[in-house]
Amino acid sequence: xxxxxxxxxxxxxxxxxxxxxxxxxxxxxxxxxxxxxxxxxxxxxxxxxxxxxxxxxxxxxxxxxxxxxxxxxxxxxxxxxxxxxxxxxxxxxxxxxxxxxxxxxxxxxxxxxxxxxxxxxxxxxxxxxxxxxxxxxxxxxxxxxxxxxxxxxxxxxxxxxxxxxxxxxxxxxxxxxxxxxxxxxxxxxxxxxxxxxxxxxxxxxxxxxxxxxxxxxxxxxxxxxxxxxxxxxxxxxxxxxxxxxxxxxxxxxxxxxxxxxxxxxxxxxxxxxxxxxxxxxxxxxxxxxxxxxxxxxxxxxxxxxxxxxxxxxxxxx
Numbered sequence: 001x002x003x004x005x006x007x008x009x010x011x012x013x014x015x016x017x018x019x020x021x022x023x024x025x026x027x028x029x030x031x032x033x034x035x036x037x038x039x040x041x042x043x044x045x046x047x048x049x050x051x052x053x054x055x056x057x058x059x060x061x062x063x064x065x066x067x068x069x070x071x072x073x074x075x076x077x078x079x080x081x082x083x084x085x086x087x088x089x090x091x092x093x094x095x096x097x098x099x100x101x102x103x104x105x106x107x108x109x110x111x112x113x114x115x116x117x118x119x120x121x122x123x124x125x126x127x128x129x130x131x132x133x134x135x136x137x138x139x140x141x142x143x144x145x146x147x148x149x150x151x152x153x154x155x156x157x158x159x160x161x162x163x164x165x166x167x168x169x170x171x172x173x174x175x176x177x178x179x180x181x182x183x184x185x186x187x188x189x190x191x192x193x194x195x196x197x198x199x200x201x202x203x204x205x206x207x208x209x210x211x212x213x214x215x216x217x218x219x220x221x222x223x224x225x226x227x228x229x230x231x232x233x234x235x236x237x238x239x240x241x242x243x244x245x246x247x248x249x250x251x252x253x254x255x256x257x258x259x260x261x262x263x264x265x266x267x268x269x270x271x272x273x274x275x276x277x278x279x280x281x282x283x284x285x286x287x288x289x290x291x292x293x294x295x296x297x298x299x300x301x302x303x304x305x306x307x308x309x310x311x312x313x314x315x316x317x
Contacts, residue, residue, distance in 0.1 A: 008187060032112045034120065046100055061087045133283060137294035137304055142270040146193035149251065150267040151175060152242050173203060175256050175264045181206040182219045182230045190252060191219075193268050194230075218254070229257040240265060250300030269300075272307060280308050290314065 020026065065084035072079035104121045111118050118124050138144050151172055180198035183191035184205050198205075208221040218231010233243075233255050243253045243265055251269040255262055280290050291314045294301050298317050305315035 006187075006189070028117060031117060031119065032108060057088065057091045060091065061085075130288060132289040132291060134291040134293060137292055137296065137301070138270060141276045141292065141304065141308060142272050144270060145196075146189050146252070146268050147271045148176075148193055148197040148266050148268055149271070150242075150246070152240050152246075152253070152265040152267060153263075171264075173201065175266070176201060177203045177206060178223065178228050178258075178263070179230045179254065179256050179266060181208050181223060182211070182221050182228060185211055186213065186219060190254060190268055194254070194266065227259055230254060243267075248299065248303075250297065250303035272304060277308050280310065284309070291316070293317070 021030075061084045064087045065080045067080075068083045069076050069080035104124060107124055108118045108121075135141050153171060153175075176194070176198050179194045180203055183194040185208070206223050208223055210227075211219065211221040213219050214231065216232075218229060220227060220229040220231075222228070231254060233253070234257070240253075243255075246253050246267045249269075251267050254266045254268060256264050256266070283290050290310055292301070292305055292308070292310050293316045294304070296317060301315045301317035302312055304310075305312065
């Protein structure tokens with residue numbers, strides 16, 4: 001098996017090969033700790049400077065103590081100590097030695113809390129010199145989980161988009177419930193999007209007879225004595241105008257048939273994260289070029305790239 005493999009039929013049996021400190025989570029924790037304890041290139045310079053600066057400050061403090069001890073008009077010991085301590089406090093090299101490692105620890109810690117793993121402090125330092133960033137689309141710029149965005153309804157006299165929360169609630173619920181009843185038997189990601197939405201709407205499955213999975217097309221079954229089909233558009237049917245627009249935007253359209261008549265269609269897509277556009281705009285303002293790569297189709301890549309403000313020539317699929 002490789003990453004991205006979909007198990008459509010049967011089951012998988014997993015065996016734990018590593019436990020405890022050998023697990024991936026433990027390795028991630030170890031990586032964060034090592035990053036927090038590593039040194040950036042500039043810290044090495046700070047350490048060299050400190051190795052000379054610290055003895056110099058101590059010597060200067062001793063000289064100050066001796067000078068005021070023999071030259072103070074009164075309270076020689078107290079005056080000498082106060083002045084010597086003042087030199088140590090004001091010229092203390094602690095800030096030089098502690099500021100950089102403290103910044104590294106805080107930075108890598110906050111990054112880990114937000115799901116950003118930094119290999120070492122040197123990588124963190126080099127990050128400031130980055131001129132271009134490449135994002136993987138699925139799971140990074142998008143949620144990585146298909147979701148139903150629209151419901152398309154086909155009437156004899158009109159074709160229009162019905163959104164959640166709009167009118168015709170009964171018809172909308174019927175289409176979702178029919179699709180849910182059939183797709184509930186499938187483990188396909190698109191089917192899971194239907195199941196997820198139906199559960200959000202608290203819909204129940206209907207009894208399905210003669211269920212059949214049609215490879216490459218969809219699923220069908222008999223509900224209340226009528227045959228229903230959920231999947232790709234059949235060849236003898238004209239496409240929705242809105243469905244065509246959705247496909248151009250890289251979205252997936254799943255049609256719901258009652259016998260040989262289209263009841264409607266579900267527009268499904270991997271939803272773009274709300275903060276993705278804001279992040280990309282921020283990077284652009286910083287003068288950083290943004291690229292996007294994806295294993296999806298060209299239409300999907302270009303549609304997402306256009307929405308996020310990423311140039312076509314910087315989208316790769």
